[in-house]
Amino acid sequence: MQFRKGARTALALPLLAATAAAVPAGAQEAIEEIVVMAQRRAQNLQEVPVSVTALGGAQLQESGLSNSLAIGDIVPNLEIKTFGGVPNIFIRGVGNNDFNSSSVGPVSIYRDDVAVASTGSQSFSLFDLDRVEVLRGPQGTLFGKNTTGGAIVYVSKLPDGRQEGYFRLGYGRFNLFEAEAAASMPLAEGLSARVSATLRRGDGERVNLFTGERAIDVDEGAVRAILRYHPDGDRDVDVRLAAGTGRDRSDYLQPKPDGQINGGDLFGYRDPAPGEVKILNFNGDSRNHSDNHWVSLTASFSLSDTLSVKSITGYDKGDVDNRVDVDGGPLRIDQIKFLTETEQKSQELQVAYNGGGIQALIGAFYFDEDFISHSEADLVGELSFADGAVPLVTDATRRNKSYAIFGQTTIDVAEGLRLTAGARYTWDKVRATHQGVLIPGFFDADIPDGAPVALVPYAAMGDTFKASSWRLAADYDVTRDVMAYGSVTRGFKSGNFNIGIITSVAERTKVDPEFLTAYEIGLKSTLLDRRLRANIAAFLYDYSDLQVLSVNQQGSGVPTLGLDNAADARIKGLEVELTAIPADGLDLGLNLGLLDAQYRNYTSGAIDPATGQARDFSGNRLPGAPKFTLSGFAQYRVPLTAAYGAAFRAEYNYTAKKYYNNAQDDLVSSRGGHGLLNLRVALSSPDADWELAFWGRNVTDKAYIVDATDLRDFGVIPLYYGERASWGIEFTQRF
Numbered sequence: 001m002q003f004r005k006g007a008r009t010a011l012a013l014p015l016l017a018a019t020a021a022a023v024p025a026g027a028q029e030a031i032e033e034i035v036v037m038a039q040r041r042a043q044n045l046q047e048v049p050v051s052v053t054a055l056g057g058a059q060l061q062e063s064g065l066s067n068s069l070a071i072g073d074i075v076p077n078l079e080i081k082t083f084g085g086v087p088n089i090f091i092r093g094v095g096n097n098d099f100n101s102s103s104v105g106p107v108s109i110y111r112d113d114v115a116v117a118s119t120g121s122q123s124f125s126l127f128d129l130d131r132v133e134v135l136r137g138p139q140g141t142l143f144g145k146n147t148t149g150g151a152i153v154y155v156s157k158l159p160d161g162r163q164e165g166y167f168r169l170g171y172g173r174f175n176l177f178e179a180e181a182a183a184s185m186p187l188a189e190g191l192s193a194r195v196s197a198t199l200r201r202g203d204g205e206r207v208n209l210f211t212g213e214r215a216i217d218v219d220e221g222a223v224r225a226i227l228r229y230h231p232d233g234d235r236d237v238d239v240r241l242a243a244g245t246g247r248d249r250s251d252y253l254q255p256k257p258d259g260q261i262n263g264g265d266l267f268g269y270r271d272p273a274p275g276e277v278k279i280l281n282f283n284g285d286s287r288n289h290s291d292n293h294w295v296s297l298t299a300s301f302s303l304s305d306t307l308s309v310k311s312i313t314g315y316d317k318g319d320v321d322n323r324v325d326v327d328g329g330p331l332r333i334d335q336i337k338f339l340t341e342t343e344q345k346s347q348e349l350q351v352a353y354n355g356g357g358i359q360a361l362i363g364a365f366y367f368d369e370d371f372i373s374h375s376e377a378d379l380v381g382e383l384s385f386a387d388g389a390v391p392l393v394t395d396a397t398r399r400n401k402s403y404a405i406f407g408q409t410t411i412d413v414a415e416g417l418r419l420t421a422g423a424r425y426t427w428d429k430v431r432a433t434h435q436g437v438l439i440p441g442f443f444d445a446d447i448p449d450g451a452p453v454a455l456v457p458y459a460a461m462g463d464t465f466k467a468s469s470w471r472l473a474a475d476y477d478v479t480r481d482v483m484a485y486g487s488v489t490r491g492f493k494s495g496n497f498n499i500g501i502i503t504s505v506a507e508r509t510k511v512d513p514e515f516l517t518a519y520e521i522g523l524k525s526t527l528l529d530r531r532l533r534a535n536i537a538a539f540l541y542d543y544s545d546l547q548v549l550s551v552n553q554q555g556s557g558v559p560t561l562g563l564d565n566a567a568d569a570r571i572k573g574l575e576v577e578l579t580a581i582p583a584d585g586l587d588l589g590l591n592l593g594l595l596d597a598q599y600r601n602y603t604s605g606a607i608d609p610a611t612g613q614a615r616d617f618s619g620n621r622l623p624g625a626p627k628f629t630l631s632g633f634a635q636y637r638v639p640l641t642a643a644y645g646a647a648f649r650a651e652y653n654y655t656a657k658k659y660y661n662n663a664q665d666d667l668v669s670s671r672g673g674h675g676l677l678n679l680r681v682a683l684s685s686p687d688a689d690w691e692l693a694f695w696g697r698n699v700t701d702k703a704y705i706v707d708a709t710d711l712r713d714f715g716v717i718p719l720y721y722g723e724r725a726s727w728g729i730e731f732t733q734r735f
Helices: 014-022 057-062
Strands: 052-056 078-083 086-091 107-111 114-116 129-136 150-156 164-172 176-188 191-202 206-208 213-215 218-229 237-250 256-259 287-302 307-325 334-355 358-379 390-414 417-438 453-479 482-493 514-527 532-544 547-552 560-565 568-583 586-600 603-608 613-616 628-639 645-655 674-684 690-697 705-708 716-721 726-734
Touching (some): 052 057, 390 453
Antiparallel strands (some): 164 176, 176 191, 206 213, 287 307, 358 390, 568 586, 603 613, 690 726
């Protein structure tokens, strides 16, 4: 489908009627076409019958997004939080609320073509990217298992045989220093390389009264190199060898305690500055350390004008050391150390056909993961062992081998009408070990360690999970500038074992695969001489056997953690994404997400101590599923003189109230919605070889809660607050 000037349609949204009227006749500016790989082949974003948000490299920089988990603010119906270094990613309410490092989420992360399965490797620096693609809904046919919620693909900039590059330096509030650089260079005929790096350091934005020092320091960096063989004008060969490493020595995002026993915790401690987000008062370690190393080899070859083959080989190794004082106070109530090591290898082979009105892809996939976890939980450490302290040490391993075959075909059945069918079959072989022991005196340097007590005795577990996923879709060109589509997709998330921090054998459960059937209709349009892009999607999910982590309060002692298969859930919603150029130099964007996500027939296996009955969560909203999200921006570029130009950008992101547990509990929620305002002003040369920018984020200094943990058995609800107001300056030079 090609975009043609002069096409008009009555389908333009009333919301942008004023924008349409403002478009000057004969204007030359137009919305840039975006090429995505949402169907594992290069396509214009507006031709893909899938709900996709694509963020370009320039937009990532202008929005100040420096980490892979920071994109949730500007993508509708995408929510991301972390606990214990484990990303909890939700797309359209489908996500993972498990803080254990052994957890597996239903949203897959891809670094270029390679799946990043380890939770410890999914948080990485964003730098020198071509784009980020957020694919909503089950993506099992082409992107594999564990994509019931969707997939997020980070695409690096590639060397293209030219010599070019850039560097960027920045300084901001809290002594934030940022540096980024990249360079591409030709090496020989058809052979080129690109090397890029980033560094980000800053003092903590908060003060820890207990130590008198700054808290939540930032210290992270990464390097990436890509060697590419791609002869000029030769589409038959494209071989890419990429390698990278990342290092993070930042502090962990520490919470503030909300006391639940007469305003205090189990020992009567009260937060000295409730609601004052810049003041903390904790005595435990704060650490969010990780090391990540990865290598990938991607080779594409054309066998004929219609047939091509692609091989994707990936290796990833991650080491994580996370430490958090969960209760957020000066006493030893709940301090946890998470240590994990993960190594994964993957191999994918694709064969593609494109000819005669048929686009087909078949392939095979192999994945091998080794996971080792060690955790040390100082629970109620202020009490002696005899009085009930729980010095819990947990060790776990998992070996996961996965095999899959898959295929998808799109056929032009009539003028402007295409049908798509795809399927995948997956075998998962999972083997795990786990044990939890109490070691008296383990956390007290003045007391010798006592004999270990097998609280959760050693066990070796294993199972094989097999499942299929499929997709049926149709898309139709209503006009040359408007495409409508509809799809029915079946996805699954593989089974697993609960091998995290648990205190009884009953909690060491096996969960079966979860399944999701998604019904979606959508409209993609590029109107008014490519001055307006309007994409709309509506969806309905039938979600069954979903895997849920429940924090079950016992009324006294340590809360239990249960991982089980909830009965089912129903999710429905709407997304609207609008981009417009109403006048030369003026860019407008608006993204809107509406979501209704509820459990159905879900009764927890735990007993509510207040009622003596099993807890019924039926009708409750799913965690990580706000009813409303909104993001918008306005950017105006204006020439100042013949030598200089300026750009002014304002961005606003709003997220409605969301819950962080299954009980739809106001205490364990964001306690309301919040909106963040970001501003940016840039001065540049006409040919854009340099830019000087001033930026501000959360300029109104809004205090907002990004996570909460239910520790009422310890008398406290830890509240995690988002970043404070910050501002800075940066300079970019291109060559």
